[in-house]
Amino acid sequence: MVKDRILRSIFSFLLRRRVVSIGTKYYPTNDREREYVEMINYTHTMLLEIEKAHITTQNIFQTVLKEVGRGNIPENRRFLELKPAENDVNEYALLSNIIMGSDRYLYLEIFQRNRQIIEEFVELIKDNNGQIIEKSDSEIVSRLLSKNDAIRVSVELIKLGIEKGIDVRAAVGMTGAAAIERSINLNREIGETSGIGFTKLGGEFAITFSSQIGELEGEPVVYDNYLFLDAIDSTGFIEEQGRDRLVEIMNEIKNFIQADCKGKIEGYRVGGDDLVANLPTKDAALRAGIDSAWHALNNGARLRIGVGKSRREAGERAQMADNIKIWNNSPVMVFDLADGIYAYYIPSEFTRTVVGFLSEKTGHVIFIFIFVFLLTLIGWNLMGRDLGGYVLGGWELGVFGVILALLYAATR
Structure with a gap:
């Protein structure tokens, strides 16, 4: 824990952005999850905070109203906070959404058996593209396209x-x-009252109703989820590997976005170094972006990526990646989260080596630091001494210590 905090502090200083996490603590339970977790940890992908999200109950409620549609949540609602949201972005939850997608389970319960109304509920769920998993005279377990x-x-x-x-x-x-357990917990809090329990940014919330509900809009709020993807220094890449190689990589990315992420490609010209895609969900856009960045990096190309609700917003966020670097530009994907802006930053191979060394060989790092420090201290104390005609300047032992330390690090 301390080691992780030190690493994040070092790279926060170098990147001039707060590093929320390096790698992930997500525990995979299947092959798909394992693939993502291994890739994030292997590349030491960092989650960066560009603009801090203000996570408050009121902001969360306003976000829910905006995302679901104000006309779909009537005025006679009551919004309850059952468990406060975390005051920071949870990288675990973010990665979980990217891997597992946006679909959610809906558990429905009535407090007296009534087969007729359950059947009406089933039809309404199906009319909204829901899938019925289980049902009885008083319960329904279904799956919807999103929360x-x-x-x-x-x-x-x-x-x-x-x-x-x-x-x-x-x-x-x-x-x-999880939905059933949430319903049980909600029942303890509010009793047998009509309401919906859900999570948002690590918190537990509910919307309850105690009186008749008026007319609803009934239509889902539709957002575009644009992905702007651009190769960094494509001219240099073409000089090294040729234009055909760039075309091959971009075509592979395009095909992946279309086939695996159900994205619609816009603004791509064969031979170009950028593309714009519209994805069905934000989670799909994030998955398409991070997968594309990893794939390109594995083939020697670096991408800057932006995700937004419009082409312009996605493009502007991709441009923000230009300022997120230590020395040279590395792959970056910038996106919004709550009312903040965050980014996935994939370090260069050299930086990944440094991160790996610092995280896996902390004892060696401490030993090297102490060794160089002691040699430098001895050198300063001997400064000005005449050693057989050579006057010691004080810096020689420090340099000698650094050389020995580098040799030690290289051979371990």
Whole structure:
């Protein structure tokens, strides 16, 4: 923990941006997750804070209203904070969303058995592109395309239930089990009252209703999720490896975005060094961006990437990557999170070697520091001494210590 904090402090100073994490603490449970975790840790990918997100209950509520649609959450709601959100961005949760995607499970419960209304709920969920996983006379487990869809559909279901004099409990989770557990916890907090439980930025929240709900817009809020991708120093890359190689890499990235991420390519010309894509979800855009950056880097190319709700916003964020560097530009993907701006920074091979050495051989680093310090101290104390006709300047032992330390580090 201390070692990680020291490393983050060092690179925060070098990058002039706060380093939230280096690598990830995410624990993989399947091959897909394992692949991402291994790549992030192997490349020592860093999550950087460009503009700090202001994570407060009020901001979270306003974000939910904006994302779900104000017309889809009526005025007679009550917003509850069951567990405060973390006052910082959680790299674990961010990576989880990128890997697992945006779809969420919705658990629905009524407090008295009623097969007829359950069937009506099932049809409404299906009409909103939901998938029914399990159902009984009082419960439904379903899967929706996103958390926002799950919240929006929950409000519609609660409205239908209240009109029939039935309280409806809904909860949203990454898995069916998580959604059910969230519903149980919510029941302890508010009793048998109509409401929706969900998480946001590490906190637990609920929206409850105790009276009739008026007309709802019923339509999901649709956002574009643009990915702007541009090769760094493409001229230098072409001189070294040729234009055909750049075309090959860009075509591979384009095909990946289209096939695996369901993205629509815009503004790409064969032979060009940039492209714009519109992705179905923000998570898909982030996954397309980080995968593309890793793929290009593995083939000797570096990308600057921006993710935004418009082409312009994505392009501006890609340009921000130019100022995120230690010495030379490395692959960077800039995106928004809550009301802040963050970036994934992939260090150069030299920097990755340094990070690996510092993190894995802390004892050696301490030994080298003490060794060089002592030699330098001895040198300064002997400064001016005549050693057989040579007057010691004081710096020689320090330089000698550095040379020995480099030889030691290179041979360990």
